[in-house]
Amino acid sequence: MDSSTSLETHHDTHHRAAAHEEHKLGWWRTYIFSTDHKMIGIQYGLCGLIFLFFGFSLMMLMRWQLAFPGQALPVIGNALGHLFGPGSMPDGKMTPEFYNSLGAMHGTIMIFLGIVPVAFAAFGNFVVPLQIGAPDMTFPKINAASFWAFGVGGVIMLTSFFVPGGAAKGGWTSYAPLSVVADTGPTFHPFWNGQTLWLFGFVFLITSSLLGAINFITTIIQLRAKGLTWMRLPFFVWTQFVTAFLLVLAFPPLEAAIIMQIMDRVAATSFFMPTGMIVNGAPLHISGGGSPLLWQHLFWFLGHPEVYVLILPAMGITAEILANNSRKPLWGYKSLVFSVLVLGFLSFIVWAHHMWLTGMGSTVSAFFQTTTLLISIPSVIILSAFFISLWGGSIRFNVPMLFATAFLPMFGIGGLTGIPLAFNSADLYLHDTYYVIAHFHYIVAPGTIFALFAGIYYWFPKATGRMMNEFWGKVHFWPSLICMNVIFLPMFLQGMLGMHRRWYDGGQGWNVAGETVWGQTGFQWNTWISSAAWIMGLAQIPFIINFFWSIRHGKKAKENPWDATTLEWTAPSPPPHGNFLSAPVAYRGPYEYSLPGRDVDFTMQSEPIQPTEHVRRTEPEPEPVHA
Amino acid sequence: MEIPYTVNTRPDTGLWNAKVGIWLFLASEVMLFGGLFSAYIFLRLDAEPGMWPHGLLNVPVGTMNTAILIASSVTVVLAWASLKMRRFWAYWWYMLITILCGITFLTVKLVYEWPQKFDHFGAFIKQEALEKYEPYLGNHHLEEKGLAPRREITGHLHNKAALSDPNIKEYDIALDPVNADPTNPANDRPHFLYQPSTDKIAKIEKEDVEYASMFEPRHSAYFASYFTITGLHGLHVLGGVIVFTYFWLPIGSKLYKRNPEHLANRVEVVGLFWHFVDLVWIFVFPLFYLL
Numbered sequence: 001m002d003s004s005t006s007l008e009t010h011h012d013t014h015h016r017a018a019a020h021e022e023h024k025l026g027w028w029r030t031y032i033f034s035t036d037h038k039m040i041g042i043q044y045g046l047c048g049l050i051f052l053f054f055g056f057s058l059m060m061l062m063r064w065q066l067a068f069p070g071q072a073l074p075v076i077g078n079a080l081g082h083l084f085g086p087g088s089m090p091d092g093k094m095t096p097e098f099y100n101s102l103g104a105m106h107g108t109i110m111i112f113l114g115i116v117p118v119a120f121a122a123f124g125n126f127v128v129p130l131q132i133g134a135p136d137m138t139f140p141k142i143n144a145a146s147f148w149a150f151g152v153g154g155v156i157m158l159t160s161f162f163v164p165g166g167a168a169k170g171g172w173t174s175y176a177p178l179s180v181v182a183d184t185g186p187t188f189h190p191f192w193n194g195q196t197l198w199l200f201g202f203v204f205l206i207t208s209s210l211l212g213a214i215n216f217i218t219t220i221i222q223l224r225a226k227g228l229t230w231m232r233l234p235f236f237v238w239t240q241f242v243t244a245f246l247l248v249l250a251f252p253p254l255e256a257a258i259i260m261q262i263m264d265r266v267a268a269t270s271f272f273m274p275t276g277m278i279v280n281g282a283p284l285h286i287s288g289g290g291s292p293l294l295w296q297h298l299f300w301f302l303g304h305p306e307v308y309v310l311i312l313p314a315m316g317i318t319a320e321i322l323a324n325n326s327r328k329p330l331w332g333y334k335s336l337v338f339s340v341l342v343l344g345f346l347s348f349i350v351w352a353h354h355m356w357l358t359g360m361g362s363t364v365s366a367f368f369q370t371t372t373l374l375i376s377i378p379s380v381i382i383l384s385a386f387f388i389s390l391w392g393g394s395i396r397f398n399v400p401m402l403f404a405t406a407f408l409p410m411f412g413i414g415g416l417t418g419i420p421l422a423f424n425s426a427d428l429y430l431h432d433t434y435y436v437i438a439h440f441h442y443i444v445a446p447g448t449i450f451a452l453f454a455g456i457y458y459w460f461p462k463a464t465g466r467m468m469n470e471f472w473g474k475v476h477f478w479p480s481l482i483c484m485n486v487i488f489l490p491m492f493l494q495g496m497l498g499m500h501r502r503w504y505d506g507g508q509g510w511n512v513a514g515e516t517v518w519g520q521t522g523f524q525w526n527t528w529i530s531s532a533a534w535i536m537g538l539a540q541i542p543f544i545i546n547f548f549w550s551i552r553h554g555k556k557a558k559e560n561p562w563d564a565t566t567l568e569w570t571a572p573s574p575p576p577h578g579n580f581l582s583a584p585v586a587y588r589g590p591y592e593y594s595l596p597g598r599d600v601d602f603t604m605q606s607e608p609i610q611p612t613e614h615v616r617r618t619e620p621e622p623e624p625v626h627a
Numbered sequence: 628m629e630i631p632y633t634v635n636t637r638p639d640t641g642l643w644n645a646k647v648g649i650w651l652f653l654a655s656e657v658m659l660f661g662g663l664f665s666a667y668i669f670l671r672l673d674a675e676p677g678m679w680p681h682g683l684l685n686v687p688v689g690t691m692n693t694a695i696l697i698a699s700s701v702t703v704v705l706a707w708a709s710l711k712m713r714r715f716w717a718y719w720w721y722m723l724i725t726i727l728c729g730i731t732f733l734t735v736k737l738v739y740e741w742p743q744k745f746d747h748f749g750a751f752i753k754q755e756a757l758e759k760y761e762p763y764l765g766n767h768h769l770e771e772k773g774l775a776p777r778r779e780i781t782g783h784l785h786n787k788a789a790l791s792d793p794n795i796k797e798y799d800i801a802l803d804p805v806n807a808d809p810t811n812p813a814n815d816r817p818h819f820l821y822q823p824s825t826d827k828i829a830k831i832e833k834e835d836v837e838y839a840s841m842f843e844p845r846h847s848a849y850f851a852s853y854f855t856i857t858g859l860h861g862l863h864v865l866g867g868v869i870v871f872t873y874f875w876l877p878i879g880s881k882l883y884k885r886n887p888e889h890l891a892n893r894v895e896v897v898g899l900f901w902h903f904v905d906l907v908w909i910f911v912f913p914l915f916y917l918l
Contacts, residue, residue: 135628138644210655218647221640222632248655256662259855267844269851271666275675287751287838289678289848294669298662578628 035140041126048117055109063530066506100169107172119313130568133225133584146211153204160197168198176272213247228586239316242344250305257298300351314451325401326393329591339378356424399473403454414442435495446484466554483536682817699728710891729868744842748784756835765809
């Protein structure tokens with residue numbers, strides 16, 4: 001059962017046995033408590049997408065308050081007030097506390113319950129084992145445990161909306177000492193309060209990520225198919241590999257910080273509480289001697305690698321789709337691989353650029369400023385290689401390709417606008433303004449999320465055996481692209497006008513200065529932004545309908561509907577339990593498109609090299625094939 | 628297709644799956660405890676003079692626990708080696724010793740060390756009242772010798788009600804030897820051997836006290852990190868003991884009959900984890916007990 005020889009010689013019987021086994025599993029074991037990587041990937045994907053929409057809905061609510069501060073939200077305002085309890089939206093008007101809850105939970109949910117589960121866990125689980133020709137992840141039960149830990153974490157986060165006082169209000173960064181004193185006092189339950197639940201939810205989310213990441217790395221190291229050497233891995237697998245390392249090494253220090261904040265809240269310790277704290281006019285009865293800066297260091301030690309956790313899988317997805325639809329090999333495969341490795345390494349030594357305003361001292365600032373500028377080099381290499389990959393290709397603009405090509409300029413805008421923030425002198429002005437919001441949303445919203453949509457449209461036929469509708473895909477794409485830009489471009493202007501990112505009234509009070517850009521003050525831009533946000537919400541409806549309708553009624557897809565080259569397209573669509581009918585073997589690199597002297601413009605990795613063939617090789621002969 | 632390399636090694640990596648997995652897990656554990664230890668360093672460097680306690684833990688007991696853990700690391704290797712040599716009963720006995728060592732360690736921690744701390748009291752004196760309690764603190768004596776000042780009076784609290792009752796205006800403390808005789812040169816440095824509180828009683832007025840508590844996590848940054856780190860370490864020890872017990876009981880060890888190599892691999896993986904837990908203690912012991 002555990003040697004590769006049995007894989008080769010008995011694959012037929014194994015497949016029959018596997019199919020039989022699948023037949024035996026009941027509904028619960030197949031769809032709910034599954035250990036199959038494909039089902040777990042789909043579970044992660046569906047849950048993640050639901051959380052993404054939920055997190056987006058929170059923001060759509062906030063956008064009302066920002067555009068029309070203090071006015072009652074029409075139609076649904078009263079109902080929401082009842083749903084979220086007293087203190088949330090009395091008479092449909094949002095309270096400051098509820099606004100803070102929405103802001104904190106929007107960030108938390110989008111990042112940790114939305115994008116990471118979809119980009120890393122869903123695509124990683126579903127695609128990586130298929131792309132490396134593996135039957136499953138190395139540890140299927142741990143894989144299931146990872147999903148269920150994520151589920152528990154998600155439920156705790158959602159529950160926190162409905163406890164007295166509402167969900168956490170300390171921002172997604174949960175800065176101490178505010179986060180330690182928040183949600184405490186006579187009106188709050190010592191355990192069932194927003195901030196404490198946020199912390200406990202996080203413990204589960206971190207556990208989930210750790211289990212998943214360990215599984216991914218082990219799978220990529222151990223279960224690559226015969227002949228699939230490191231330099232023949234699809235770029236997507238490389239990005240997932242580096243992402244998993246980021247999660248394994250960066251999340252535990254945050255877990256340590258979370259444990260300490262739990263101790264601060266539950267056992268009244270002072271890890272993050274300085275001596276002499278005064279709250280509401282009275283000194284706190286605590287020992288003191290802690291450090292708020294310690295929390296920031298530990299948080300951003302995760303927080304910055306986390307940024308690359310969000311973007312690297314998106315780059316991987318984009319790479320696959322660009323190569324496939326430009327019908328050309330990915331340009332500069334090796335430089336892409338080494339860039340992503342350097343990116344992974346550097347992401348661990350840039351974290352303090354989130355903390356320029358804490359007064360760390362000029363030496364520390366100079367160090368982190370240097371590393372932060374260094375990290376733009378591999379990012380630019382990757383983006384340039386993607387653009388060059390398009391050059392001279394006969395591009396097919398199908399829906400996945402539209403999203404993937406949109407990723408490039410959107411990520412470019414997000415990345416380039418980050419450079420002023422890397423300089424601590426420029427950041428003194430821009431810090432905590434809408435400029436920062438615009439910068440990182442350009443990276444994760446029209447950047448990562450577009451790549452996720454691209455990946456969903458691209459791998460949907462592999463998961464379901466049916467294609468998604470092209471027309472409705474385009475109806476989804478164009479309004480989304482336009483709205484994304486109408487939402488986030490004006491935020492750069494607002495930020496440069498000096499609008500603070502956490503203002504509850506949308507800058508109405510600050511607006512007296514009346515400075516205008518293109519005839520609109522910073523506050524007036526909110527109306528445009530909010531309208532675009534709501535239209536973008538509507539623009540997701542074609543996607544949702546398309547997604548569910550296509551599962552049963554889409555055009556039937558064969559094994560390889562996109563004429564792609566990587567190993568996942570040799571498996572049936574959808575792949576059975578155990579994935580491949582026979583153990584795949586890789587004979588060549590991942591992107592052998594448009595080889596000269598062929599009838600078709602793609603040559604799959606599993607196609608043996610003919611003696612007469614002149615190939616673009618990534619590996620020298622002889623084949624490094626193991627027994 | 629079945630998942631390969633669950634027991635045998637993959638030729639080009641030379642590893643079976645779980646071994647890769649456990650090393651990655653240990654890497655994450657290094658970062659977890661690394662985060663906590665760096666917090667310790669951060670807080671200790673930030674501490675004001677006299678605010679980082681010394682010599683409050685029982686060094687001989689800690690040393691004994693260290694020895695127990697190291698011994699269990701040896702026996703778990705012997706258990707694994709016995710499996711490799713296919714000597715099941717030797718494995719069984721070595722594993723039993725390992726489990727007992729783990730349980731002993733936890734028992735000492737939970738039944739003796741922690742409760743003894745919870746029963747101890749300390750009061751940090753306000754800066755302006757330090758002179759008033761000079762007979763218990765001996766700061767003039769320490770200043771002459773160029774040593775760090777004392778700000779805390781420790782001992783056994785007689786009127787525990789004082790902790791919660793605002794009507795009680797003072798703490799009655801049976802002083803620790805260091806506060807009972809603060810100018811004795813023998814007390815200049817922390818004691819390595821535990822000494823019980825003396826019968827000398829001191830009354831400390833609450834209004835002179837900046838902060839007072841039992842030796843609980845809330846007492847100070849020192850005890851906060853001590854209880855958090857040893858608590859998390861204890862959970863790791865408990866986890867190891869549970870898994871060892873599973874492989875020792877028939878439910879886990881019956882795998883030996885079917886695939887002894889598989890059981891050996893499993894014990895190796897948990898053994899690696901156990902060594903790591905041991906290693907963490909090797910850092911905990913000097914940081915909290917000795918330095």
